[in-house]
Amino acid sequence: MGPLEHLPVLMVVIFFCGAFLMPLLFRWARPICAPLMVAILAAALVMAIIILQSVYQLGPQLYHLGGWPPPWGIELKVDLLRVYMLLVLFVISLWIFIYALRDLGNELKEELIGWYYTLYALLVGSMAGIALTNDLFNLFVMMEICAITACAIISIKEDRECLEASFKYLILSAMGTGCFLLGVAMLYMATGYLNYDYLHGSLVEAIALYPRNLLLAAALFIVAFGTKAALFPLHVWLPDAHASAPSPSSAMLSGLVIKIYAFALLIVFYEVFPAEMLQGVPLNEIILWLGSLGAMFGSIYAMLQTDLKKMLAFSSIGQIGYIFMGIGFNHEMALIGGLYHVGVHAVTKAMLFMAAGVIIYATGVRKISDMDGIGRNLPLTMAAFAVGSASMIGLPGTGGLISKWYLSLGALEMGRPFFVIIILISSLLNAVYYMPIVINAFLYHGEFQFRVKPVPRVMLATLIFGMIVIIISGVFSRPAVVLLEDAVSRFF
Amino acid sequence: MTDSTIIVLITLIIVLPIIMTPVIFFASRYSERLRNSLAVITSGLTFALTIALYPAAVQGNVVQQTLFEILPRLELSIRFDILSFCLAAISSFIWFLCTIYSLDYMAKEHACSRYYPVLILALGSCQGIYFAGDFFSLFVFFELMSLIAYILVIHEETEEAMRAGYxxxxxxxxxGLALFFGIIIVFELGGTVSLGVGSIIQETSFLALIAFICFLIGFGMKAGMFPLHVWLPDAHPVAPSPASALLSGVMLKTGAYGLLRVIFHVFSVDLMLSGGWDTILGVLAVITILLGSAVALTQTDIKRRLAYSSISQLGYILLGMSILNDNAITGAVFHIFSHAFMKSILFLAAGAIIWKTGIRKIADMRGIGRQMPVTMGCFSVAALAMIGIPPLNGFLSKWTLSLGALDAGMPFYVLVLLISSLLNALYYLPIIIPAFFDVPGGEDHGTGDQHEIKFNIKEATPGMLSPLVILAICTLVFGLTPNNIVFILSRLTSAFLLLGGAL
Amino acid sequence: MFAAASGHSFASPEVYQSALPLWVILVPILLGTGLYFLKEEWTKVLKAISLAASFFALAGVMLLFPMVISGQVCFDLIDFMQMGLFFRIDLIGWIFALIIALVWTLATVFSFAYMDYEHNLRRYYSLLTITLGATLGVVLAGDFFTLFLFFEMMTLSSFILVIHEQDSEAMKAGMLYLYLGIGGGLCLLFAVMMLFSITGSVDIAPAFNLLGGQRTIIFICFLIGFGVKAGLVPLHIWLPQAHPVAPSPASALLSGILIKSGAYGILRVSLVLFSSPDGLSDAEASYIFNLGNSLMWIGIITMFLGAVMAILQSNMKRILAYSSVSQIGYIAAAIGAATLMNREGGMGFAGAVYHVINHAFFKAGLFMMVGTVFMFTRELELPRLGGMFKKMPLVGITFLIAAFGITGIPGFNGYASKTLIHDALLVAMEHYELFSIELAEKIFVLTSALTICYFIKIFRGVFLGPVPEKLDLEYRLPVSVQAVLVSFALVITGIGLFPNFVLEKIIIPAASILHYEGPAMEHLHHFHFFEWHPLEAMFIVIALALIIYIPGAWRGWFEWKPPWWLSIYAIIYKPVTEKLVAAACRMGVLVDSSVDNAYNRSGSYARELCSYVVDIDRGIDKFYASSGKAARKLADRSAEMDSGLDHLYEKSGEAARKLADRSAEMDSALDETYRKTGRAAQKLARQTTDLDKVLNKVYDQAGQKTREEMEKMLAEKKNKEDRRERRKWNIKNLSFDNLLLVLVLAVVLFIIFYFSRF
Incomplete structure (x- = not known):
């Protein structure tokens, strides 16, 4: 193994190191900042791929930080599920970063860019940490870093709206963290462990002793992760935060940050809580219903928005509902669907926000009604938007269909066709608000009314990449699905 | 013809138009002529390739080939059998003619560089539907075609068109979502959605019924079945005429095709009968037929009348499917052909009239037959075929369908067909008779008894007339001739389907 | 199909295969189609080709005769229209074909002159010729499918002849004709399909016993299908409208020939299809009787109503049209009589066929004669005509001959067929002795009288009386017209004078195809037309006619216009079509629009619902906001409290400071006091020191003495206490070995105690 042994921690650490270096370098050696960030992200991606290979060869691996074994030491875990998440994370953050290189200048003051890099690195690093960690306290720490950097990355754009939104986010996020901490405390009280595996082992007995406490802990976890991932009734912070942030931040937040909490919930529910615990109390049901309500209501809210980015943000609420549904069904197929949707929605929503960013960059238009006829001036951007919309609706040939396919299949296997209908209705609603934008953009009979700036090639290239990924995810989805099947098979 | 040859041909048929789409799009930047000729060549080539499969179809070759897996147990696959061949042949034929027709028709229109690529892409996806080897692939192409057709529907970009398009x-x-639901239930119940020999679902259950209803909604929507037909009379008239000819003549048939596949490959005749599901389809078909005919009678816009007529005619096909015996299925398949010929003629002729004179109201069409004798002549042939006047092909399909209904002991269905024929007569004859034998409103009736009827010929261009004439000849030939190829194909198809997908 | 034909048990052994029937049909159709593509100006060519076509047809039909008289001619065109075309000509069909070809030729010749006054010759001749082919196809067809095909073709092509004038009246009449024709065609199609699905064949062959329970429906559908074309009441309404508006040669053909194709169909259905080769059971026989009886009554009603309507008309072509309705009633009645007699219906059959032949000649002739008048005068209304006998004597004479023919004056052809039909009714009456048949016979006589009446009316109107001034011109009839009219007159008289020739040469062999038997057939073989018995009946009719006509004409009964609500059109068709079609349309539109509405409505409701849902979102948002507010309020309160506390502290601080200030003042005051008191105290101290020194000395001295005393007392006390302490047991006094002893004791006790539990 040699140096490869330390890859898991390295993946997190290089980001923190990078975050530390960025402001310094930005002052003294500005030109190398961006390449360095790209290099870090790419390196992380390469590491993730290497790890994927080794996981395939050797199975799941544990890494003890500093050589301290659990239950006292910090433990990182690498398995297919986590590697999948890491791959999604690094690919998309690298991609968004490349887009951000051009867009940031438009949205931020020059001297803040270095700090933005710092925040970006911290955010990605903390998300990697959340994905990799194998104990609750470390998770808590990473969550805090993540929450704070996420707030900062919103409020870095200095206007009132951003500040207000990020403040709202901060408060609710802190509430979530508080709940989480309380939950962790309860678990610790009941078992004396924080490490996932140890918790899992001892919770079976602890349930008999402290059923109420553990249940409360589970409930607190749902609230905590639900708040952070914008599960339906806890979503209020999201539209403002995602809509007002600079476009790369929006892409990052909607694309990845909310997913990572959903992922954390998944890990906690499937890895930490033993199956017995979920049998007695319908926690799954709660998640399922909240998810499906979110899928419906998010779409409905989105329908009535007039601001493009706000609409996209509301759409994220709907889409995160699918992911929670996938978690809540407690069925292999549905879980695969939910996890696949993590990836698909990350790409799609990030691309949609990027497209929105390009539109704002080129024309300054934010209102949907002003976008009529824009397709003739920004054909590629709107084509990307169209492909993204198709994936959101779940048209065949896009990744959205595959995740819906698996979700529906899971629902049917569980004997609950009702939820299939919910998925279908929410798809229909998606169509109702995405389609008119695309149609009016391309087929509006008038001319576009605003002046259009030329768009940098890099931005367009990133959009093309997104389109390709979406279509590949819809057509050549087999490898990813097989990976996910292997990843989740141990839960069932 | 070896299997591999067939597979190569099919792949070409699907892929060629799809690949040519961007080519045509970029060609339009350089030269309009290049674009137009590329479009015609592509559709012609597709037609030729499809026809090349004829010997294989008649021999009864069935080829199923998985291209690659999209998901575990779910693949993108292609299939060739005689039903596929029939539908693909007729649609590529009509497409070819409509593309030729478009050259002159669209010369006056805007946004041709959007129109042609979309037309060709729709062709590719339409062929894809017919050659899909499983329901998932079928669904993929079905959605693609439906969405592409939207661009054809709203081509005019008027307020009305946009509303209809919406x-x-x-x-x-x-x-599409209903279809998705249906497919997923089938996958859940049967473990596969692939078209094979025999049926996927063996016994009735609540879920299977839901699947059937979902398919009925999904495909019936496209076929303009009764409670789901409302888009059709709005969408068809607003599209440019060659596109409406394709929409009504060919694309509606994809719904019928899908239902045929569902009935014979997902469920089976026995299952349909034991569940009483054929009655559902039958009742809806009867309502569709009568409603379409009755409402067509009240329309004053020619294209709207034709659109309602399409609803009623698709009802015939659905009726044939619901009866489920040899004659009825033959009739249904044959009517797919017949209606494709007839309705394309009608829409193209209406288009030629609108193109030349701008007249859309039926009341204004008095005497138009003397201005455009060839156009109206073809129109009349098709209209008479619609009414079911022998020896045109519409009569033959009605005859076969009725025989099927009588074989099944349901003279009521025959009565429905005949009443609808009478209604057809009531709404088509007032178009064609005044067109030839009445004088236009503005023209002087002539004094005394010596009113000579003058022919004042102002025909559309030969490019628009030739497809019309070819189709009119087809209408005649495929009703009249002995050893009628199309009829034989329909017979073979029916036998093929009733034997559970094996010849 | 041929195999089925050979199973026909009535068929003569001789079956000839010949393509001639096909050519007879195809050549006119092809030539007619070709004519349409010629130039309008080439009138000579048009005429020549159309005449050639009809001659060809005539010659072809004639050529068939030798084969037909001794058997059948069959021709099969397999796979045409998937069902195949099949022709089979027996003598019955041949008779019809012959009349068609013959009359058509005459009509074509007549057209040459007549149509010179008209427009659009090309279309006229083309369609005329095509219709010839189609009509021949109907009677030469060997199965019902083929028959149906040509029947439809005939309807469509004759439609264009009807609307030739293209004025609004013609269009209206034509549309009525077409719609009824298509409706009838669909009924026919239904019947044919039922037949095919039940028996597996569409052959024109006896199939009564195969049909089973659905035979009534099949019969009714056939009857409607053919009855529309034949003009049976109440399906006749197109006829009086269409015949007058068509050009006269065309109306001659419509009335003389086309309606016969309907009669032909009825004949084939009721006499061939609805018969059984193997004899009938009683129930079946009574069924057939009822069928025949109904058909006969339909015929009787048709003939009577037609005659009544004819007599009330003033337009001469319309009189003739109604007359056609009436005459077709004779034929239907005869077929009905033949049907109800079953195997003994030879008389009825003979009457029907004979009347078909006769009617073709005299009605076609009459239309052409009237047409000739119209050709020159352009006038059809009787009141505006008159005195034409002087102007056109030839027309007058031929008209009179034809009228004699149709009214059944002995010596003219109508007499023969009417006598046969009358006899058929009498035979039936004798056989069954039913009142209904007797009544039918009476109506028959009355109708014949009415026929005479309206022909007197039309003849008086057109040919007698003064010539209107406008029409007082010289008329020169073209030779072709003269020739045609004369040939009609000749045929009518010829048949009238030698009625047995036609009967024996053609009709009896034709009847033998259907294997009629019984006394009626015997009677027919030796039928004497010019005996007293039939002549008597005719004289009664003529007398009756005079009795009706003279007072009728005197009192002007025949000018009576029936109110609109008496017309069948107003009673049946208008409400049925208008209400039914309107209702169907309204229903359709209603359903359609309500479905559409439902979608739109549900869409808008959904949208509304969505907006409510957004309220929920706002509610949640508000909840958070209000809870935030509450929190802020709480925070505010606590801040207030904080500041209150602060205030409190501040105040208390102030108070403390004040207190401190005060206390400082007090302090300094105290200081002063202290200083003062200090000084006083110093003084006092000094004085007390002095006092002290003095006292010290005193105390020292007193103390030394007391101490000595005290030491003595203490020593004594100590000694006493020591003694008491030694007596008391105290833990301090416990020595170590004692403790050890206690411990050992406890342990031992514990051990004992512990073990004692077991």
């Missing part, structure tokens, strides 16, 4: 789009998406 309706079309929403209903298409609802249909």
């Amino acid at each position: 309706k079309y789009l929403v209903m298409t998406i609802i249909g």
Whole structure:
């Protein structure tokens, strides 16, 4: 193994190191900042791929930080599920970063860019940490870093709206963290462990002793992760935060940050809580219903928005509902669907926000009604938007269909066709608000009314990449699905 | 013909138009002529390739080939059998003619560089539907075609067109989702959605019924079945005429095709009969037929009348499917052909009239037959075929369908067909008779008894007339001739389907 | 199909295969189609080709005769229209074909002159010729499918002849004709399909016993299908409208020939299809009787109503049209009589066929004669005509001959067929002795009288009386017209004078195909037309006619216009079509629009619902906001409290400071006091020191003495206490070995105690 042994921690650490270096370098050696960030992200991606290979060869691996074994030491875990998440994370953050290189200048003051890099690195690093960690306290720490950097990355754009939104986010996020901490405390009280595996082992007995406490802990976890991932009734912070942030931040937040909490919930529910615990109390049901309500209501809210980015943000609420549904069904197929949707929605929503960013960059238009006829001036951007919309609706040939396919299949296997209908209705609603934008953009009979700036090639290239990924995810989805099947098979 | 040859041909048929789409799009930047000729060549080539499969179809070759897996147990696959061949042949034929027709028709229109690539892409996806080897692939192409057709529907970009298009789009998406639901249930119950020999679902259950209803909604939507037809009379008239000819003549048939596949490959005749599901389809078909005919009678816009007529005619096909015996299925398949010929003629002729004179109201068409004798002549042939006047092909399909109904002991269905024929007569004859034998409103009736009827010929261009004439000849030939190829194909198809997908 | 034909048990052994029937049909159709593509100006060519076509047809039909008289001619065109075309000509069909070809030729010749006054010759001749082919196809067809095909073709092509004038009246009449024709065609199609699905064949062959329970429906559908074309009441309404508006040669053909194709169909259905080769059971026989009886009554009603309507008309072509309705009633009645007699219906059959032949000649002739008048005068209304006998004597004479023919004056052809039909009714009456048949016979006589009446009316109107001034011109009839009219007159008289020739040469062999038997057939073989018995009947009719006509004409009964609500059109068709079609349309539109509405409505409701849902979102948002507010309020309160506390502290601080200030003042005051008191105290101290020194000395001295005393007392006390302490047991006094002893004791006790539990 040699140096490869330390890859898991390295993946997190290089980001923190990078975050530390960025402001310094930005002052003294500005030109190398961006390449360095790209290099870090790419390196992380390469590491993730290497790890994927080794996981395939050797199975799941544990890494003890500093050589301290659990239950006292910090433990990182690498398995297919986590590697999948890491791959999604690094690919998309690298991609968004490349887009951000051009867009940031438009949205931020020059001297803040270095700090933005710092925040970006911290955010990605903390998300990697959340994905990799194998104990609750470390998770808590990473969550805090993540929450704070996420707030900062919103409020870095200095206007009132951003500040207000990020403040709202901060408060609710802190509430979530508080709940989480309380939950962790309860678990610790009941078992004396924080490490996932140890918790899992001892919770079976602890349930008999402290059923109420553990249940409360589970409930607190749902609230905590639900708040952070914008599960339906806890979503209020999201539209403002995602809509007002600079476009790369929006892409990052909607694309990845909310997913990572959903992922954390998944890990906690499937890895930490033993199956017995979920049998007695319908926690799954709660998640399922909240998810499906979110899928419906998010779409409905989105329908009535007039601001493009706000609409996209509301759409994220709907889409995160699918992911929670996938978690809540407690069925292999549905879980695969939910996890696949993590990836698909990350790409799609990030691309949609990027497209929105390009539109704002080129024309300054934010209102949907002003976008009529824009397709003739920004054909590629709107084509990307169209492909993204198709994936959101779940048209065949896009990744959205595959995740819906698996979700529906899971629902049917569980004997609950009702939820299939919910998925279908929410798809229909998606169509109702995405389609008119695309149609009016391309087929509006008038001319576009605003002046259009030329768009940098890099931005367009990133959009093309997104389109390709979406279509590949819809057509050549087999490898990813097989990976996910292997990843989740141990839960069932 | 070896299997591999067939596979190569099919792949070409699907892929060629799809690949040519961007080529045509970029060609339009350089030269309009290049674009137009590329479009015609592509559709012609597709037609030729499809026809090349004829010997294989008649021999009864069935080829199924998986291209690659999209998901575990779910692949993108292609299939060739005689039913596929029939539908693909007729649609590529009509497409070819409509593309030729478009050259002159669209010369006056805007946004041709959007129109042609979209037309060709729709061709590719339409062929894809017919050659899909499983329901998932079928669904993929079905949605592609439906969405592409939207661009054809709203080509004019008028307020009316946009509204109609929106309706079309929403209903298409609802249909697509229903289809998705149906496919997923089939996958759940049967473990596969691939078209094979025999049926996927063996016994009735609540879920299977839901699947059937979902398919009925999904495909019935496209076929303009009764409660789901509302998009059709809005969408077809607003599209440019060659596109409406394709929509009504060919694309509606994809719904019928899908239902045929569902009935014979997902369920089976026995299952349909034991569940009483054929009655559902039958009742809806009867309502569709009568409603379409009755409402067509009240329309004053020619294209709207034709659109309602399409609803009623698709009802015939659905009726044939619901009866489920040899004659009825033959009739249904043959009517797919017949209606494709007839309705394309009608829309193209209406288009020629609109193109030349701008007249859309039926009341204004008095005497138009003397201005455009060839156009109206072809129109009349098709209209008479619609009414079911022998020896045109419409009569033959009605005859076969009725025989099927009588074989099944349901003279009521025959009565429905005949009443609808009478209604057809009531709404087609007032178009064609005044067109030839009445004088236009403005023209002087002539004094005394010596009123000579003058022919004042102002025909559309030969490019628009030739497809019309070819189709009119087809209408005649495929009703009249002995050893009628199309009829034989329909017979073979029916036998093929009733034997559970094996010849 | 041929195999089925050979199973026909009535068929003569001789079956000839010949393509001639096909050519007879195809050549006119092809030539007619070709004519349409010629130039309008080439009138000579048009005429020549159309005449050639009809001659060809005539010659072809004639050529068939030798084969037909001794058997059948069959021709099969397999796979045409998937069902195949099949022709089979027996003598019955041949008779019809012959009349068709013959009359058509005459009509074509007549057209040459007549149509010179008209427009659009090309279309006229083309369609005329095509219709010839189609009509021949109907009677030469060997199965019902083929028959149906040509029947439809005939309807469509004759439609264009009807609307030739293209004025609004013609269009209206034509549309009525077409719609009824298509409706009838669909009924026919239904019947044919039922037949095919039940028996597996569409052959024109006896199939009564195969049909089973659905035979009534099949019969009714056939009857409607053919009855529309034949003009049976109440399906006749197109006829009086269409015949007058068509060009006269065309109306001659419509009335003389086309309606016969309907009669032909009825004949084939009721006499061939609805018969059984193997004899009938009683129930079946009574069924057939009822069928025949109904058909006969339909015929009787048709003939009577037609005659009544004819007599009330003033337009001469319309009189003739109604007359056609009436005459077709004779034929239907005869077929009905033949049907109800079953195997003994030879008389009825003979009457029907004979009347078909006769009617073709005299009605076609009459239309052409009237047409000739119209050709020159352009006038059809009787009141505006008159005195034409002087102007056109030839027309007058031929008209009179034809009228004699149709009214059944002995010596003219109508007499023969009417006598046969009358006899058929009498035979039936004798056989069954039913009142209904007797009544039918009476109506028959009355109708014949009415026929005479309206022909007197039309003849008086057109040919007698003064010539209107406008029409007082010289008329020169073309030779072709003269020739045609004369040939009609000749045929009518010829048949009238030698009625047995036609009967024996053609009709009896034709009847033998259907294997009629019984006394009626015997009677027919030796039928004497010019005996007293039939002549008597005719004289009664003529007398009756005079009795009706003279007072009728005197009192002007025949000018009576029936109110609109008496017309069948107003009673049946208008409400049925208008209400039914309107209702169907309204229903359709209603359903359609309500479905559409439902979608739109549900869409808008959904949208509304969505907006409510957004309220929920706002509610949640508000909840958070209000809870935030509450929190802020709480925070505010606590801040207030904080500041209150602060205030409190501040105040208390102030108070403390004040207190401190005060206390400082007090302090300094105290200081002063202290200083003062200090000084006083110093003084006092000094004085007390002095006092002290003095006292010290005193105390020292007193103390030394007391101490000595005290030491003595203490020593004594100590000694006493020591003694008491030694007596008391105290833990301090416990020595170590004692403790050890206690411990050992406890342990031992514990051990004992512990073990004692077991």
